[in-house]
Amino acid sequence: MDHVRVDKWLWAARFFKTRSLAIDAIDNGKVKLDGDRIKPARLLKLGEKLHIDNGSDQWDVLVVGLSDKRQAAPIARTLYEESAESIERRLKEQERRKLFTEPAADFKGRPTKRDRRLREQIDTSE
Template identity: 35%
Template sequence: MRIDKYLWCIRYFKTRNIATEACKKGHVKINGDTIKPSKLIFNGEKITVRKDQINYVIEVLDIPTSRVGAKLVDLYRKDITPAEEFKKFELLKYSKDYYRKKGTGRPTKKDRRDLDEFQDE
């Protein structure tokens, strides 16, 4: 089965087109090698998928015949993503919250003065 179809079947991507684009952009690797969307996959291969700034690592257990339900996904893949990847994502979320909240507009003069004062200290 093609890698883009496999990632769509096990619900890592919402559409097959998105899975194909991820392969073309180099976000999907098999055993450390960047691949094309038409690359065939087999049981036992390790796939690395970069999605939402997390590098998911999946081991192929079996090849589905078509898209599977969410409860059946674990029959076809084994998620071996290291816990550090999720910790990095949590830290990234906190670092974004430190800055201005979305929708507050441009910084005011007072905000700039406060930043300058903070940097001078």
């Protein structure tokens, strides 16, 4: 195999859970080949550089293997080499997420009657 569709490769390399998500990301400009936007049906070749933004992380990878079948994660990792800058950037972002908690993470949907009563007690005590 000397080439494979970009959307299939992204799915096989486990950057996206489904091919549909990979296609949406490509169409929205989240996947770039050498800095240029591409189409999902573009044929990917060995040695090409991709910038991938899958929503939670950003990757800069060099394509070193081709596959159009989704296999185990250790095998999928052999399809690409991540750049040193990309690894460093992802590690910094993981550390930032670990230290900063999302303010709305404590909210579990609509407040209960108990929550409302506690809030009223706090408001009246002030």
